Amino acid sequence: MAAPSTSDGMNAPLRHPEKARKPDQPSPPKPAWIRVKAPMSREYQETRDLMRALRLNTVCEEAACPNIGECWKEKHATVMILGAVCTRACAFCNVATGKPGAVDPHEPAHVAEAVGKLGLHHIVVTSVDRDDLPDGGADQFVQTIQAIRRAAPATTVEVLTPDFLKKDDAIEAVVAARPDVYNHNLETVPRLYREVRPGARYAASLELLARVKRLDASMFTKSGLMVGLGETLDEVDAVMDDLRAADVDFLTVGQYLQPTPKHHAVARFVSPAEFAGIKERAFAKGFLMVSASPLTRSSYFAGDDFVKLRQARAARLALVP
């Protein structure tokens, strides 16, 4: 197959070379509750221009997030450090797969500059998987947290990290840098890991979250799930139990959307009423904070939700005699 051409006539690398030969995976049509507005605001354009000027990547763009128009209108962008090319090839993810380039030593300072220019009270920093680096990219997370702390001490910092599989001491290094929230997404139920998240291990991701809490009991932990990949609601409930056993504070649950026909098919669209049921059951299981709706994403309204998360912990502690 010929490589697609860019506007300047050069051949662009395939974004998902490992999926190119796969047959298309037909998904059902989107229901009315999934429709989102096209991104058109002045603030959207300003956020985009700033990210380009600082040579920063965002998961909002790279993952083709449906909320980009709404979030960027508020200048809420989620920065994706360590480049825009991922060493994994998850079946759900739109981030490009391949051999990543060198780590940019200026990136932490550029993230801190963006936080100041966007006037963010809360920033979510995520990354691609960097299995090629000895520390999985942990030090770049540390540098980025420290740069934000220096430039904007009042801004709260949430990290959404990879699983750091087989990267000894990486989790410890990130926790020691003291982000306000440590997020790591389980993404799906264990039965679907081999087809949805083949490079990852459910038990290892769960253990990461438990380890963060053991290292620093005061740190908020957070995890997210996509639904509509073929899981059952009973399996979702079992994952919630696992997360509570790992003492995770905050759960996000959103509808999986297929980025391209080569990605995992949408098995079904979970109705808003079912999301409401998931949310109710999650709160009953003891999560401090739950966001569950068709368009919920890990970083969707993360700043507002962080305020609620802190309030929920304070309220619960006040009940303890």
Ligand code: SF4
């Ligand atoms: S939900 Fe998260 S990833 Fe999506 S646009 Fe908003 S901040 Fe970006």
